[in-house]
Structures are given as C-alpha cells and as structure tokens.
Amino acid sequence: MKPPAFEYVRVGTTEEAVAELARDGEDTKLLAGGQSLMPMLNMRLAMPRRLIDLNRVGELEYIREREDGVAIGAMTRQRAVEKSALVARQVPLLADAMPWVGHFQIRNRGTIGGSLAHADPAAELPAVAVCLDARVTVRGPEGSRTLTSEQLYRSYFTTTLASTEILTEIWFPAPPARTGHAWLEFARRHGDYALVGVAAAVTLRDESIAEARLALTGVGGRPTRARDAERRLVGRRGSDAVLEDAADSVRQTIQPASDIHGTAEYRRRLAGTLTVRALRLAIERAGRAPSRTT
C-alpha cells in the first residue's frame, strides 16, 4: 500500500494555488489535511499526476467572527475548530459535531475545508453545513464566488466546484435567540463514519417551534436536508407525536443504501430514531437557551 508517483507542488498562498491549478489542473489533486486523500493514494484508489499541497497556505487558517456569524478558513484544522471558544459560542452545532469527526489524531491534521470538499456522504461536517445553511466561498481563476452549502454537493464524493476552483472559506450564521442544536450519530465503532447522523437546530417562539432545521448524513449520495420534516414541525409544540411525524417524513423521503454494516431499511429506521432523539435534545436545549444571543 504505497502511493503512486506524482509531482508535488507546495504553495504558500491561495493565489499561487489558484495559479497552479489554472496552469496545469489536469489529474491534479489538492492536498489539504490529507486524512481522506492519503488513504486513497496509499490504496491507489486515487492516481493523480500532480498534488498541490495547501498546508503552507497560512492565510486560510483562521476562525473569525463576521456578519453575525463565524467565518472559518478552509485550511483550519478540525482540532482548532473543536477547541475554539468562538465556535462553541456562536456555532454550537458545529462544536457538537466536531468530536465525532474521526479521532483526535485525525482532527489534528484534517481541515474543515478538506472535509467539506471531499463530500463523503457519511461525513459529519457537510451535514452540519447544510443544516445551518452555511455559505461556502470558492476561488478560481475568475475570482471568488459564494454558494450555499447545499449548492456545493452533487453526489457521492462529488461537489459542484470546477476543477480550477479552491474552497477557501466557510461561513456559519450565528443562531437566532432561543435556538437549540443537536448532533447525534450512530456508528459501528467510536470514530467511524456514521451509519446515520442527524443535525438538528430548533428555534422556539413561546412554546412552539418557530423554525426547525434538519439535515442527515449517511442516508444518500449527499448530505440531505429534510425540508418536509422541517415544515411539519413549524408552528407546533415538540410533543412525541410531532417528533414522530417528522421522523416519519424523514423515513419516507431518504434513500439510503445497503452495505455490509447495515441494510437500507435499517438506516431508514435509524434515521427516524435519531431524528426524534436529536429534535428532542435540540428543543430541550432551545428551552434553556438565552432569549437573546450575545
């Protein structure tokens, strides 16, 4: 298990990276944290001719408060996001999900941008991003553009980015007042990719659900926003029956696949179970959340 031969290019700035991609982007892979790409190289499942190493692009490593939210540079290590007090305060769902990403040694290297761009259909961060309507900034030869995280994902391991583009930043909005979040997942072992994972964000008004956001991982080719379930929740109280109704919707709309770790039917049931549990936890947290965010 050794990587195939490739040409290695180390860049120091985003601009250089974009220029290198533009100069010769054929069969080129961007190396971020490498925690998914390197295994694929070692197993020769990926055979790029060129590798552009982004690890010295310091300008893409930051966590900043911006526009009532938090902007995170694509090359920020997952471990830094996990430990960030700003993230814990302003994007609690992300903070909740972060420890579920692999193991801490993986998060020491893995980057937030790398995970988002790798588009693993069982990964945590894409579902978190989709749940929160996070915005992704990408940069190409023509300059920068911004897209919603839902627009980023096409299918299994495939994004809508052009081969000349680099994901440079992700921006998460801060939650409205009285919002609670929950990330729940069930994996075969601690640290494995989830069989199913659920991200939930619920905002309360009085005792009712004013807004609900629900996204799932492991149930299809891309992170799945459960919009019908969200609609069924709005304006209602979070009773068992209401949560079950949302879970029903989730079970009916997702299209999970079978593999050696679980059948599609199992994943469907698990998605329903985790939906109820995540919503319940999010609602409970929303009840305890301050009525104004600071």
Added chain:
Amino acid sequence: MTPPEIAITVHVNGRSYAERVPPRLLLSDFLRHHLGLTGTHVGCEHGVCGACTVLLDGAAVRSCLLLAVQTDGAQITTVEGLAGDGERLHPLQEAFREMHGLQCGFCTPGFLLTAVELLRDTPHPDDLTIRRDLAGNLCRCTGYQNIVHAVRRAAELMGRR
C-alpha cells in the same frame, strides 16, 4: 518520468536530518527506512490503526497519512525520543510496564504518543476520556483495559513530578 526528489530538513527527537526524498514517500517510511527509527510501526497504512502515530510539532498524527516532504522544517517526536538517552523511562513508559499495558508491543509506540497529547490536554482524565482518546489506536492483544489503567497511572506519576 519519475518526479524529482526534494530536499528536506526535519528535526526528529532533537536531531536534524537533511535528506532528499521522493515526493510520494510516506513519513512513516521516511522515519523507519531512511532514518532507521524503526520504533514507529506501520499497521494499516490507511489511517485507522494508529500504530504509526508520532508527534508533529507536538500534535499526535498518523505518519502513514503524511508525506515526508510535508514535514520539511518540522519537529517530530517518535517513541525513541520519548525517554531521552538516560536509563529512566518516560512516566508513560513506566506506567505501561507497571500496569502490563503492552503484550506484543507492536501497537505500543502509537499508544504512547497518543497518550502524550491526551495527558497534555487532560492531565487528570477520567476513564471515559481515556478510552475516547485512545479509540483511534487499535490493539489486538490487551483488550485495552491495562492500557487505560496505564494512562491513568501515568497521570498520577506525572502529577507527582
């Protein structure tokens, strides 16, 4: 056709090495075969087993998921650098011996280096924290129990020093 070798300087266990390496050379192979530091072991080469864990600028990482060229200028600690040259073992090593935290010893270097960061982050960990943070390292011999006890014991020993 073969991409050119790249010159790197890496500081391993306090010593500097200037080497030329092919771009695709894994850090694990560089340490083991180029520098002769065979204490870093390779168990899966896809980032699951953790046997190849080293400290890169102080952080525990899988050396099979890094290219040697990426570590140009970096500080690396391997198991050989844990105790220093003296007779005395690192408290973690002492604790592993005292609590029978190793059997075949193949996964052990990875566990030790993982535990270095674990105890730096959490000097007084409870068992669940220990188990959660060790979950990225696989052991086939011990059933983990004595490794958990050894890390707990090391926390005591280090607290005393």
Added chain:
Amino acid sequence: MTTRAIGARIPRNEDPRLLRGHGCFVDDVNPADGLHGAVLRSPHAHARIVSIDTSRARALPGVDLVLTAADLGEVNQPTPLLIPNPHLTYPRTPRPLAADEVRFVGEPVAFVVARDRYLAEDALAAIDLTWEPLPVVASVEAALAEGAPLVHADVPGNRAARMAQQVGDPAGALARAARVLRERLYIERSCGSPIEARGVAAEYDRRAGTLRVWVSTQAPLPIKNGLARIFGLPEFKVDVIAPDVGGGFGTKIMLFYPEEILVPFAAIRLGRPVKWTEDRREHLIAATQERGQRHDVEVAVDEDGRILAIRDRFVHDAGAYTPYGIVVPIITSTQLPGPYRLRNYAVEFDVVYTNTAMVTPYRGAGRPHGAFVMERVIGLIARELSLEPAEVRRRNFIQPHEFPWDVGLTFQDGGPTRYDSGNYPLGLELALERIDAADFRRRQAEARRERRYLGLGIGCYVEGTGIGPYEGAHVRVEPSGKVYVATGLTTQGQGHHTTFAQIAADALGCDPADVTVVTGDTRKFNWGAGTFASRGLVTSGNAIGIAARKVRDKALRIAAGLLEVSLDDLELTGGAVRVRGVPDTALALGALATVANPIRYAYGKEASEAALRLVKPREGAVLAPGEEPGLEAYAYYAPPQATFASGCHAAIVEVDIATGDVKILRYVVQHDCGTVVNPTVVEGQIHGGVAQGIGGALYERIVYDDQGQPLAATFMDFLLPTAMEIPEIEIIHTETPSPLNPLGIKGVGEAGAIPVPALIAEAVDDALAPFGVRVREMPLNPSRVLELVTEGRERGRGAG
C-alpha cells in the same frame, strides 16, 4: 530471593526494550543492500490464467526480478499438507504462485522485487494478465448446491472431507426421548488480524551457502526444516528467526505461506537480501481466516433438563485449500461437549471448498463454534422447560469427583479427549456471584418497565491445551551469574520472556530479572514445533523447568564437592548455594559456573577469584567420564495428552431496540488454567481473548459477495473493536493444577475468546425475550439485531 518466582506478579522482562521503540519486528530488519518485494494477487475468486506477460514490468527502472509460476520451476510444488488425516480424502494445498488457475481473490500470481516497495507496487501494475473467469462458489450453501461449480475440478461436490465420531447410543437415545429439540446455527468468518501483519526477509550468503530468513511466524523450526528441503540445503545451513512478533493468534502459523518460499527464492536467485511486508489489504484478503460453520443440532432432554443425547451435523468452510488439514472442525466436534456430561453424542461434519481465503486455526480454533452450539443448546433447553440457563448447566455439569473424565472422542492430536482435572460447578457459582445474578431478574424487570432491555448471558467452555508433540529448552548459567534460557517456540506477546524466566528462576533460586530468554531463533535452539494451540507454557515451560532443575542439581553437586558437605546440607537461594544456616559458605551461581568450566583462565575478577579459591589440586582428567563442562542442561517435555483448562464467563448487556446497539455493562470471567505462573500475564491473555471474542460476536466479520469479492478488506470495514467498545473485564482466578505435567500448568492463550459469542447470544436472547428473539447466528450487528426484534414481534403477532 526467598519468595517463589512462580505465581509472582512481576513486571515483564521484555517491556523496557519494546517501550523504547527498540523492538525488532521483521520489517525492522534491514540487511544492507536489501531489496523489497510485492505480490501480484488475483482479482478474481475463480479464473484461469490465459496469459501472463511480465516484460513491461521487468523493464521498469529499479525492478530487479519478476517471478511467475514458470520462473519457480521445481520449487512451485503444492505446499506440504501440514496435518494429514485419513478422513481428508481430497486435500488440496496452494502453490507458491498460481500456475494456471486461481481459486480465491488474493491468491498470489506473481512476485516482484525492486529497489523499494513503491517501485515494486508500480511494477505490479505493469504485469499484463489475461483471465478467463470461471464460475464462483462463495459460500458453503453455493458449494453444496446441486450442480455447483467446482473449486477444484477433481474434487467432487466440493467435499474435502467427511468425518464422524460417536460415543454411546445417540440414535437410540434420540429415538426414545420424549423431547427432542432442534436448531440450525451459523457462525461466520473472521480472522486474526494482528496489528503487525505478516512479513518475511531473507539473506543468502553465496560464499558460505547459508540462508538466513526472518519471518513473522509462530513456528520458525518447521519453516527452517521445510526451507532446507525445498531449496535442497542442509538443515544446518538454514537459520530462521522469528524476532519480535506483533501478534499471531493462529494466523501466523500456516506454513508455508507462499511468501515464505518466494522471498528466500528471490534472495537466493539475486544473491541480495529481499524483504516482503504484508500490507493490511493483503492480510485481510489473503492471510488465513477462520470460523465459518453451519450446524444442525438435535438434543434429547428429559423433563428435568438433563441432556440425554446430542447429534450435531455441521458444514465447515475450508476456503480454497486445506493446508492445515481438518484440525479446526475436529476441534469443534470434540470440544463441543464442553463441561457437560454427555454420554450419547454423535457428530458428523463435511469440510467444503469455497472460492474464498484459506481457513486455518484462529484463536479459539474451532472451539468458539463448538461452545456456541453447546451453549445455545443449553439456552434452548432452558426456554423449553422454563428454567434458568444457569440451572440447566448445573444439572448437566461433570462433577469434580468424576475426573479424569473421558469424553470418548479422539482429540485433534490423535490422543484421547480426556479431561484431567477441573471444577466446573464452582466456576459457574463464582461467576454468578460476582455478577450478582441472584438480583438480576429484579433489576431486569425494573429496567423493562422503563423500556430498557437488559440481558444476562453465561458462557462455559473447556479447552484442550498444551498438546504435543514436544518442546525443549536449554538453560545455562553464565560466569556472570546471569541465566540464559533458549527454547524453540516463539513469542508474540504472551510474556514468555518473563514467565519462562520465572520458571527457571524458581528452580535456580535466582531473580527472574537475571534470566534472559531467547525464543524463535533456530540458531539458539534447534528442536520443537511452535507457539499455537495454547501450548507454549505447558510444553516449553515444563521443559525449562526440567532443564533448570538439572542445572540446579549440578550446581548443588559441584558445591557439595567444593564445600565437602553432603547435598542434603545445601540450599540454593538468592542466586547462591550455601550450607543451610551458614551464610558465609555462599557460593554464587556464577562462581559455580566458572568452576564448572575447567579452563583455567577466568574472565573477570570475581570469576578469577572464585576459580583460585575454589578449585583444588586435581587428580586425573578435568572432566570425569560422563561429565560435561559448564553449568547448563538441555531438557525436553512431551505431554502425554492435552490438559484441559476451563472457565465460565458471565455478562450483562443492554440492547437498545431503537438502534440495535448491544452495550456490555458488565463482564466477568472465571477461569482455571491450573498453576498460574504470573497472574498479571494470565489476566492480560484473558483480556485480549475476551476483546477478540467481543469483536467476533459484535463487530468483526469477513464478508464475500456472491462473486467471491471480499467486502471487508480494510480496517474501515473489518471492525476491530476500540477501547470504547471493550468493557472492563473482572477476573476470578481458580487453580486446579493439572496432574499431567510437573508444573501443573494448563494453557490459557485462547481461553478468553472461546465462550464470548455463546455468551453474547444468550445475553441478547435474554434481553430481547419479550420479543421472542432467539439468536441463531454470530456475529450480530445492530442492523441484524433490529431485524431479529422485528421478526420476533411479527412471530408474536402471528401466534397471537
């Protein structure tokens, strides 16, 4: 040292080196000028090789050698059948490189040697092969189907072997019984997967004509002698070294693995050292695997739950070849009765070829399957008669006064399956007491009211350990006073360098830390078999004990002569011989070793003084007839038969019926391996065995699709449990020494793994009893647990 070394909890001698990263595993062996190998493996489960063209690969820079079957010539014979058996009517073993047909994904087809492994792997991609795919049988069901394709064209019905054994009159008892219960049970494929995969390095010295091979193996001596035959070398010109071995679990005793021949072949051909290190994917597709049986069991039982007879018919999946014979199913069939008095028993099995990786023993070696069947039978009886499973066990145990108990079957080693000693009822009661079984039903009922599902599972087993043929030992005291021990078997984590030292130190009255043990090096000890079948401590341990006592006797004899006292007046403690009660007569072992070698120049001041002080003017030859120089001895131990260890595990699990998750809340082990040499080491063995058992019950499964493609070929899919999945294990030691060997030892290496699947099945059954769930298969994943709940509920509705 006045306390006995045997039984002491002392830290391990091998640890400081391993902890500093100074271990030496095969891949750490780096002979100068060495080259690296890589194996091209079949991507097909069954195919004919139409053509193979290596010219592109050979032309690549850095490539030194490309071997195919044709290049191996006479060496490419089918590898030897390790353990022939008359019932194995169609044995088939693989060739080092497939000649014209491949029979499983991963079977070696070509071998490349290059400057480094990277280039060698590049060259694999440049070998051009044309395949003609052949029909595949990927399961025993497919292999036994009417008109099934044949794995080996000349093996009808894919049946390698059929064997039957019987005691008493099972047919009559079954026919007469009022109650006969039946069950079909499955236990699926798993594998050992030590964290150090396999590896081979070889160096051939053309000037001396010597071949030196380092192998990550459990049996270097048979490899050495085999390689001598294969390459036509004298045995004394072949050295095989198993240095530090990073776990074995049975997987590393399958000789010959193809690479164990290919690597030395290439080293001889090139006159340069060659090394091959197995990667994880190779390990998971091409190293040997185990489990994989389907049982149809019938039990006749009386109204009190006493077993009148059992008949079991099972199919054993051999994979593509049978290099290890039919040892695994023989063990299953003979160990199935476990700790129970079973006077009428019939067992019959078929061994079936499939287009999957080869099956050879993996920790437990057929026993987990047998225990699973027997313990499921106990559960079946309990449910039928509304008894506690523990009570059914009590009513069927062999009693302590009934030893030796002859099961009446021929064991794996050709000897009797005769239990030498044990106390099974006590073991059960100790385990139940520790886990507080008396109060469990109350807690279970309380939890069920909160819709939490707790279950209690028990698993009992008897393990035949310490089989022959024999092992030997060399024990020598050096003039420094340090003791050197060598034995032929290997160590792969069991702590032999400590427990063997304890046995030697116990006889020699010295500190175990002063004893250095060498294992797995044919240059140091040339006789023996290897480390497998939970036999190391029984065989080598006893041989070391005998040799050390010989050395002790010689030391006392020499001292008696020097001090001019009777042997009876001497004692050997603290590393010195002295006249009882007269401390200043002490003669250190090192001094006696110096004197024992009548060469009149002694190394070191102390030895020199000892020689001057002690040696008297001589008369006649320095060595009396029959006398040998040195304070050393060789000894061998051949066990008369297996010695039978036993144990009882108990666990409480909680099943989440919304996710299918099975969480182990408590896990208790009672075990009896006779005399315990080092309790810490024994506990470590049990912890690891239980962890592997839990892996095999809930996480690890080797899966093939219907085309024989392995679907669990990485550590992302073959799920070794982590520290988060394995609970704390509480251990109760009981010691019923074996009457069969001088030290009273029984083996313990495999014990921990044996009853776990059986116990988890019982615990899940118990937890999910409200849904009528009955577990008939292992392993279980959460997905399957939920299916069982659903099936149980539907059955319940259908019945209602």
